[in-house]
Amino acid sequence: MxxxxxxxxxxxxxxxxxxxxxxxxxxxxxxxxxxxxxxxxxxxxxxxxxxxxxxxxxxxxxxxxxxxxxxxxxxxxxxxxxxxxxxxxxxxxxxxxxxxxxxxxxxxxxxxxxxxxxxxxxxxxxxxxxxxxxxxxxxxxxxxxxxxxxxxxxxxxxxxxxxxxxxxxxxxxxxxxxxxxxxxxxxxxxxxxxxxxxxxxxxxxVAEHAAPVKAEPVRLSKDNSIEDVFCTIVHNCLSQVHANERGVVSGHDPSSVHQMRVGLRRLRSALDLFAKAIPPYSGLDDELRWIAAELGAARDWEVLAGATLDRAGADGNADELMPVRQACTLVAVDNRQRAAAAVESVRYTRLVLELALWLACKKWRDDMTGKQRAALDSPARQFADKVLRRRHSRLIKRGKGLADLDDHRRHRARIAAKKVRYATEFFASLFSKRAVQHYVKALTALQDDLGWRNDAVVADQLLRTVSRRSREAAPGAAFARGYLSSRVAADHQTLKKLWNRFRRLPPPH
Missing domain, CATH: 2.40.320.10 (Hypothetical Protein Pfu-838710-001)
Structure with a gap:
């Protein structure tokens, strides 16, 4: 070997x-x-x-x-x-x-x-x-x-x-x-x-390129300790991150950027879940935020140039939107190259090496008391139950009156929903399979609706940028902004129903 x-x-x-x-x-x-x-x-x-x-x-x-x-x-x-x-x-x-x-x-x-x-x-x-x-x-x-x-x-x-x-x-x-x-x-x-x-x-x-890699299910055992579960979940997140690095560097498939970004979001959520039991080392979150931001700009422009403008042009306005699409695609490609450079940088290399060493040596134990170290050996089942209930309660609080919230407060509710989804998926094998499936199905439908709404908010900001940069693209950008605004307004009742269905569900246990 x-x-x-x-x-x-x-x-x-x-x-x-x-x-x-x-x-x-x-x-x-x-x-x-x-x-x-x-x-x-x-x-x-x-x-x-x-x-x-x-x-x-x-x-x-x-x-x-x-x-x-x-x-x-x-x-x-x-x-x-x-x-x-x-x-x-x-x-x-x-x-x-x-x-x-x-x-x-x-x-x-x-x-x-x-x-x-x-x-x-x-x-x-x-x-x-x-x-x-x-x-x-x-x-x-x-x-x-x-x-x-x-x-x-x-x-x-x-x-x-x-x-x-x-x-x-x-x-x-x-x-x-x-x-x-x-x-x-x-x-x-x-x-x-x-x-x-x-x-x-x-x-x-041969002209072949690394395919985008989605996350694998997390496999946990009910007798795992808190520390065992932490290590398993973090390694699962990192596997998705590292599996997409080559695709990001090659720059051929924007889906690799998306999947690496998802892996980083999952990783940051996992570290946050366990922060009280296993504090991350100083500066780790700042570095993860940095690389996520480098990937995020590329992803936002890719979504706008692709799915968002596809929806806006579905009713026969494709010609009017062509200058907008071309302008967005150019920016997306430029940002994809920037993402590739970030993944190849010394800064990212240092982040990867430091994080791998921290995990391998379990360096979080160095500054812990004997009592804190002993707590890490406790069964994870009770910890998972407590964490998931806390995350669920936070989402219910932030999502009150969800369909009528402004963009900022709805964004906070969306982030809370994402954290609940990740926590549920991380701990799924510790809970009833049927309860998890029922809960995740309702949560996924809610997230999907909040997700495209967030894409619409981001797209509105990017389309304003396009209008300022390109006189030729300005009319199409204005049309796309109006179209997205009308879609969001028409979605009010759907979002209300999805929220009401989810908030009646208890978290898996």
Whole structure:
């Protein structure tokens, strides 16, 4: 099993990183720089890639090493995946060497035993890397290998440069990877690398992009402690955040921005839920607000340019709205690029590393009394019940007379509804399944109505901006504002019914 943290660096900063105090002490025993020439093999139909595997033969001087890697988990920049590596006496793969390691019942196992597929294997791309490997023995007794890589990834028609830092855990605890990366970040700007070298190579061959990833259900056990539940929920939220980072960086699908933003909202809500029992570290919420805001601007303009203007043009006014849509799309694309830059920034890298280290080491315990630490071991069921009832009561209070509230107070009620929804979904497996489904169904209908109303309020503000910036788009923007205003007014009775239906329901228990 391979466990490594991948970071990217500008080529001009590699020399600076070599001078990092942490590495300078270890350089005396570092291996001499090596040239690694790795040829990746696949069938013409890229059957291995479809199996989410990569196969290479690496030349290191006169030695040849065959490596098969399977897809694994990636979180906070750490790739955790199965790796099968062995010496080989030729420049082409010998799949028979993998039979004992890979089950014949798996997709990959069946493929490597397919003689017809094996006969079709051919080079698809090559990585040519100059690597300096530094063995790092930490006072904590953790052992890492730091690889400083510079080179190219070359396919038949295209080539891209590469400069990277890889921290591989040889022995010890995974949190040593994040702690070491934070130390290196003090010397040179680094960013989380969301792609392996194989990912980069295959992107030169096929135009595929990371799909947006929705949240997975949270699975809890009724005998979990408060701390167990906290860790499970936060890791669930972070999995959604990290799974969408690559899609945000590529900039091809605005839905990745939306899903990463949802993951951040869920995370902030989870931290708020547990704040009295497990206080977040100083500055965490400010940094989460920052990255959420960077994504939020892109999402708001995407919604306006898409769904909102689609509704406004449904009655045959599409031509009048075309200049508005074009103006909004340009702003949306610009903001999507800004979101991508934020996710690739040093600031975001530091946030990811610090949060991962805080979770792994359970650093919240450091400043707690014995009584507070003991309370974390209490069963979570009673805690969840209390929290959900408190959130429900807050929503009922803020939503009084909901259909007649002004935009500001209705927005506060919408946020309260969102927090109740997240809390219910987080704790769902601790309560009656039927009660949860009934409650969430009514809450979802209410949220959907409040959500498009909020989109209308945001759209009105953005359309005013469009009118000021573009004389050509101003008439269409004015029409869209009027249309949205009429839709909101017509929705009064619907919102009233949805609220009355929800407020009669008790929270799950």
């Amino acid at each position: 391979e466990r490594e943290l991948k970071l990217r660096i500008a080529p001009e900063d590699l020399a600076k990183l070599r001078g990092a105090p942490l590495l300078a002490r270890a350089q005396a025993t570092a291996d001499r720089p090596e040239f690694l020439n790795s040829t990746y093999f696949d069938t013409p139909e890229l059957a291995l890639h479809r199996c989410k595997a990569s196969l290479r033969v690496r030349a290191v001087g006169k030695r040849r090493i065959q490596t098969l890697k399977l897809e694994g988990a990636v979180e906070a920049g750490v790739f955790d995946r199965a790796e099968y590596e062995m010496p080989i006496k030729r420049d082409t793969p010998d799949l028979a060497l993998l039979y004992d390691a890979i089950s014949a019942d798996s997709d990959c196992g069946r493929l490597i035993r397919d003689q017809a597929a094996a006969a079709q294997l051919a080079p698809v791309f090559v990585t040519r890397i100059h690597r300096t490997a530094i063995a790092l023995h930490l006072p904590s007794e953790d052992e890492l290998e730091i690889a400083l890589d510079e080179g190219t990834v070359d396919a038949q028609t295209r080539s891209v440069p590469l400069a990277a830092v890889e921290l591989e855990l040889k022995q010890g605890k995974p949190e040593a990877l994040h702690a070491t990366a934070l130390e290196l970040l003090k010397t040179a700007p680094l960013s989380i690398d969301h792609r392996s070298k194989a990912d980069i190579g295959y992107e030169l061959l």
